[in-house]
Amino acid sequence: MIEKPHHIPARLGLLSATAADPFLTEDLLKGVQGHAGIDLAKVVEPLPEEDPRWDVEPLRDLVDDAMYQFKENRTEADGWLAPRLHATLRLTRREAADRRIWTHLALAVAPDYVAWRHGPAPAQDRNMRINPARFKGAADRQCFSRLWWAAEMFRNGEDYGPVVTACSNQDLIHNALRMDLIDHRPTAQALVRILERGVASTGREINGLLVAISTAGATLVYDALAPDEPRDPEPLRAWIEEAESAPPVPRHTLPVGPDEERVPEASVAALADYLVGLFETAPIRGRTPQP
Amino acid sequence: MKFYPYKRLNRPISLRVTSASLKLPDGTREHLDTSAYSVPQRTVALGVAQRDDWISARIGLSATLPPGATDPDAPWSDLRVLAVLTDGDTNVRTTVDLRQDAPDSKEWAGDIEVLRDDHVGRATLAVHAVATIDDVPGRSITETDADWAVDTVAEEPLGGLTLDVKQASFSKSTREWLRPYSDAPWVIDASGRVPLVMVNTDVEGFSDLLGGNSGGVESKVQELLLAQMATDVWTAVFHSALGDLEVEPDGSPVFPTDWRGEVLREMLPDVVPGLRAEEALRQVHRRRTGDAGWVELQTRVHYAAVRRASASKAVANALRALQQMNREDSA
Numbered sequence: 001m002i003e004k005p006h007h008i009p010a011r012l013g014l015l016s017a018t019a020a021d022p023f024l025t026e027d028l029l030k031g032v033q034g035h036a037g038i039d040l041a042k043v044v045e046p047l048p049e050e051d052p053r054w055d056v057e058p059l060r061d062l063v064d065d066a067m068y069q070f071k072e073n074r075t076e077a078d079g080w081l082a083p084r085l086h087a088t089l090r091l092t093r094r095e096a097a098d099r100r101i102w103t104h105l106a107l108a109v110a111p112d113y114v115a116w117r118h119g120p121a122p123a124q125d126r127n128m129r130i131n132p133a134r135f136k137g138a139a140d141r142q143c144f145s146r147l148w149w150a151a152e153m154f155r156n157g158e159d160y161g162p163v164v165t166a167c168s169n170q171d172l173i174h175n176a177l178r179m180d181l182i183d184h185r186p187t188a189q190a191l192v193r194i195l196e197r198g199v200a201s202t203g204r205e206i207n208g209l210l211v212a213i214s215t216a217g218a219t220l221v222y223d224a225l226a227p228d229e230p231r232d233p234e235p236l237r238a239w240i241e242e243a244e245s246a247p248p249v250p251r252h253t254l255p256v257g258p259d260e261e262r263v264p265e266a267s268v269a270a271l272a273d274y275l276v277g278l279f280e281t282a283p284i285r286g287r288t289p290q291p
Numbered sequence: 292m293k294f295y296p297y298k299r300l301n302r303p304i305s306l307r308v309t310s311a312s313l314k315l316p317d318g319t320r321e322h323l324d325t326s327a328y329s330v331p332q333r334t335v336a337l338g339v340a341q342r343d344d345w346i347s348a349r350i351g352l353s354a355t356l357p358p359g360a361t362d363p364d365a366p367w368s369d370l371r372v373l374a375v376l377t378d379g380d381t382n383v384r385t386t387v388d389l390r391q392d393a394p395d396s397k398e399w400a401g402d403i404e405v406l407r408d409d410h411v412g413r414a415t416l417a418v419h420a421v422a423t424i425d426d427v428p429g430r431s432i433t434e435t436d437a438d439w440a441v442d443t444v445a446e447e448p449l450g451g452l453t454l455d456v457k458q459a460s461f462s463k464s465t466r467e468w469l470r471p472y473s474d475a476p477w478v479i480d481a482s483g484r485v486p487l488v489m490v491n492t493d494v495e496g497f498s499d500l501l502g503g504n505s506g507g508v509e510s511k512v513q514e515l516l517l518a519q520m521a522t523d524v525w526t527a528v529f530h531s532a533l534g535d536l537e538v539e540p541d542g543s544p545v546f547p548t549d550w551r552g553e554v555l556r557e558m559l560p561d562v563v564p565g566l567r568a569e570e571a572l573r574q575v576h577r578r579r580t581g582d583a584g585w586v587e588l589q590t591r592v593h594y595a596a597v598r599r600a601s602a603s604k605a606v607a608n609a610l611r612a613l614q615q616m617n618r619e620d621s622a
Contacts, residue, residue, distance in 0.1 A: 017482035019468035042467040092408035093381035098484070138535065153382060178537055183377065183384035207540060219295055223373060223386040224421040224429040231385060233346055233406045 002034045002115035004064075009108050012054040012089075013044035014100035017136045020107055024136070028111065029129040031119045040108050045100070052244040056109050058088050063113045065251060074117050078147060079167035083160035085144060086151035087255035090243045092236065093152065102145040103136040111135070114143045140177035153182050154192060157262040160254045162192040169195060171203040175210055181217060185263045186226040190271040199276050212282035213275060225274065226267035235259040297424045298366050302357035303436035306374075306418050308335055309400070310351035316344055329448035333439045335416075336448040337405070348405040350441065354389055354418045356397045357433060367422035367432060372399040376441065378414040379548025380484070385409075389418070410443045411484060412549075453550070454524065455487045458498050479524055481531035485550060488524060511612040514605045521600030522593075528554045529562075529592055536576060543569075544576040561595035562588065 023040050027033040047054045062084055070077035095101070106114050114135055120128035133141040140146050150173045154166040166172055166188075172195065182188040191209075194200055200209045239258035249255040307330065311323040321340055328335040337348050352374050359365060372389040389401035405414065416439040424430045445453065459466065461473040469489060472478045476494045480487040492498050500513055532551035536544040546552045546568070559571040566574065578584040597603070 016468070016480065018480045019466075045466070093383060094408050094411050097380045097411045100483075138537070149382070175540075180377065180379070180382065180384070183382045211540075219297075219431055220427075220429045221373060221375075221419050221421045221431050222429065223375065223384075224371060228386070230387075230404070231383075231406055231409065233408050236408065 002028065002031055002112045002119070004112045005034055005108070007038055007041070008056060008060060009041060009044070009104075010056055011047065012056055012059075012101060012109070013046050013104050014098065015040075015044050015104035015107060016100050017103060019043040020103050020136050023107055024132050026129075028115075029132060030127075031115050031130065034111055035107075044104055044108065047101075053090055053240070058248055059085070059105065060109055061248065062088060063110045067113060067116055075170060076168075077117060078150075078170075078173070079164045082147040082151040082167050083155070083163045083254055083257075084249045084251075085147050086155070086160070086163075087249045087257060089148065090240045091148070092240070096145070096148055096152070097139070099136070099139065099142065099145065102139075102142045102148075105144050106135045106142065110144075117143060138178075140174075146173070146177060149177060151257075153177065154188050155257050156185075156189055157260045158257040159262070160257055162189060164254070165192045165195055169201070169206060171206040175207060179210060179214060181210070181214055181222075184222050184226075185228050186267040186271050187213070187222055187275075189263045189268040190226070190275055193268060193272040194276060194279070197272075197276075200279060205279075208282055209275070209279045212278045216278055222271065226264075226271040228263060228267065229261040232260065297427075297430060299431075300357050300359055300420070300433035302433065304357065304372075304418050304420060304433055305355045306416070306435045306439060307353045308350055308439060309353045310349075311335055311337065312349050313337065313340055313342070313345040314347045314349070315342075316346060320349075321345075327448065332448050333437060334445075334448040335439065335441045336445040337442065338444045338446040339448075341446065345407055347407060348441075348443075349402050350405060350416075351400070351402050352389065352416075352418070353398065353400045354435075356399065356420055358397070360420060360433070361395050361397060367424045367430070369423040369428065370432075371421045373419050373421055374401060374403050374416065375419060376403055376405065376414050376416050378410050380411045380413075381409055383409045383414070405441055405443065407443060410441075412442060412444060414441045414443070415439070415548075416441055453485050455483075455485050456490065457487065458490045458492050460493050461489070461491045462493050477520055477523070479527040481527045486524060486528050486531075488520060508612050508616060511605075511609045515609045518600045518602040518605035522596045522602055525554075525558065525596035525599045526592060529558050529596065533575060533579060536572075538576075544572050546572060558592075558595040558599070561598060562591045 023035045025035060028035055062081065066077045066081045070080065115130060118134040119130050131137070131141070134143045136142065139149055150167055151160065151163045154163045156162050172191065176182050176191065182191065194209070200206055236258045308328045311327045313321045313323065315321060323337070323339055327337065327339045335350060354372055354374070356372070360370065372391075374387050374389055376385040377383065385403060385405075387401055387403045389399040392398040392400060403416070417435050419434045420432050421429055422432050424432070442448070459469060461469040461475070464470070469478070473491070473493055475491060476497060477488060477490050480489065490498060490501065500509060501516065503509060503513065528550070532547060532554045535547065535551060537547070538544050546555060555572060556568055559568055559575065563571040563574055575588065578588055
C-alpha cells in the first residue's frame with residue numbers, strides 16, 4: 001500500500017522522465033513502498049515563484065476527496081476528478097503538453113493516488129505492477145494528464161457536463177484520446193451525444209464506432225460537414241488570470257470552465273446523426289448485421 | 292494505396308506561404324520578413340522575431356488547385372478549399388476556408404491564425420479541396436501531398452530533427468540528476484519534447500575544443516567528437532522513438548506525430564532496407580516486442596546512426612591529420 005508522502009512539495013515543478021526514473025522503484029510499482037520524497041525534490045526544476053497556479057494544496061485536497069468519495073469504485077473517480085482537476089490546474093494547451101509537470105504531480109504530490117487508481121485491485125494478482133506510464137507516460141496514459149486532456153477535449157466551452165458523460169465510458173476515453181478525430185470539437189461533442197442516446201455503449205460498440213468514424217474520415221473532411229467557431233485566446237487567458245482569486249472548485253456541482261464559444265449546436269446535431277448512420281452500417285464484432 | 296468510392300483529382304494541391312505577422316499584447320502587429328519562411332523546407336519559423344510575448348500569428352496562404360478542379364463538367368459541386376492546421380502535441384485542429392481569387396480560378400488564398408497558447412513546437416499545415424459528390428457533402432477530392440510545418444519557436448525555417456544542446460558542470464549543476472554522470476563527457480536525454488544533449492564542462496578544455504575554430508588537428512578531433520556524439524544521439528533517439536510507440540487495437544504500431552516520427556522515417560530505410568515505412572515499422576516493432584531478432588538488428592541501428600553522423604568521414608579526416616602530423620614530426 002502506497003501512503004501519502006511525508007514530504008509533499010508546496011509547489012508544482014517540472015520533473016523530466018529521465019530524472020524521475022530512479023524513483024520509479026520496483027517497490028513503488030508493486031505498491032509495496034513509496035520513495036523518499038526529499039531526494040526527489042533535488043531533481044525537480046522549479047516553476048516561476050509568483051504564479052499562484054502552482055500551489056499544490058488545492059490539488060492534493062482534490063485527490064484526497066476523490067479517494068475518499070470513490071473508495072468503493074475507483075473507476076468512477078475519473079468523471080469526478082477530470083473536470084475538477086481541469087478547473088483547479090488552469091493551463092494552456094502549450095503548458096499542458098509539457099509532460100514534466102504531470103510526472104511531478106504523480107510522483108511527488110500524489111503517488112498514493114496513482115497506486116490507488118491504477119494499482120492491482122485487492123482481488124487481483126499481488127504480483128501485478130503499476131504501469132510506469134501512469135507516472136511518467138504519454139498524455140493519454142499518465143494518471144493525471146489523461147484526465148486533464150479528457151476534460152479539455154470533451155468540455156463544451158464552459159460546460160463540463162459532456163466530460164462526465166465521456167469519462168463514464170472507459171473505452172471512449174481510453175481510445176478516443178489517442179485518435180486525432182476528437183481534435184475536431186464537433187466530433188467530440190457528437191460522440192458524447194451518441195453515448196447519451198444509448199446508441200453505442202459497450203466497449204466493442206464504441207471501438208467499432210471510432211473505427212467507422214476514422215475510416216470514413218479518410219474520404220470525408222468533417223470540418224466541412226460540421227463547422228466550428230474560430231478559436232479565441234482571450235477567454236482562456238482571462239480564466240487563467242482568475243486562478244489567483246478563484247475559490248476551491250465545488251465538490252457537489254460541476255465547476256465552470258473558460259467562457260469560450262460553445263460548439264455550434266447545428267454542427268453537433270448534424271454530425272451525431274451522420275455518425276449514427278455510419279455506425280449502424282458498420283461491421284461490429286459480436287453484432288448480427290442489420291437486414 | 293487508398294481506395295476512394297468516387298472520382299477524385301489525381302494531382303495534388305500546391306501550397307505556398309505568402310506572409311506572416313505576429314499580434315502583440317498591445318494589439319499591434321509585427322510583420323515578419325520573408326526569412327521567416329522557406330519554400331524548399333516548407334517551414335515557417337515564428338521565432339525569427341525573437342520574442343515570446345506574441346498572442347497569435349497570422350499566416351498568409353496561397354493554394355493552387357490542379358487542372359480539372361473547376362471544370363464546368365466536373366462531377367462535383369459546392370467546391371471549397373480548406374486550410375487545416377493540426378498539432379499532435381496539443382491536439383489542436385484549426386480550419387479556415389480559403390477564398391477563390393476569381394470565379395473559375397485555380398488560385399485560392401486566405402489567412403490562418405496560429406495561437407501561441409495552443410502550440411509547443413511544430414504544427415502541420417495542409418490544404419484540402421472538398422466538394423459535394425453524389426449528394427454526399429464534405430468529400431475530399433484532392434489535397435496537398437507534402438505538408439508545411441509551422442514552428443512556433445524556431446528562429447530559422449529549417450526542416451528535420453532539432454536538438455537542444457546545453458553545457459553544464461555535471462558535478463555542480465542545479466540539475467541534480469546530472470551528478471551521477473559527472474565522469475561522463477556527455478549524456479543524452481531523449482525523454483523530452485526535443486532530444487537534449489548535455490555537455491559536461493567538468494572535462495577540462497572540452498567545451499573550448501567543441502566551441503573552438505582553431506583548424507589543424509584540433510578541428511579534426513572536434514569533428515570526430517561531434518560525430519561520436521551524433522552517433523550516440525541518433526542511437527538514443529531511435530530507441531526512444533521505438534520504445535514509446537502507440538499500438539492500434541489490431542496490434543500494428545502507429546508513427547508518432549512529433550520528432551520521434553521524423554526520426555523513425557529517416558532511419559528505418561537503413562535499418563530495414565527495401566520496405567515501405569509502415570511495413571518497416573511493423574517489422575522492427577515485432578522484433579523488439581515479440582519474436583527473436585532484436586539483438587541482430589542492433590548492428591543495423593548502429594549503422595543507420597553512424598551514417599547520419601557522418602562518422603566515417605570524421606574518422607578518415609582525423610586519421611589523415613594524424614598521419615600528416617607524424618610525417619612532419621619525423622621530417
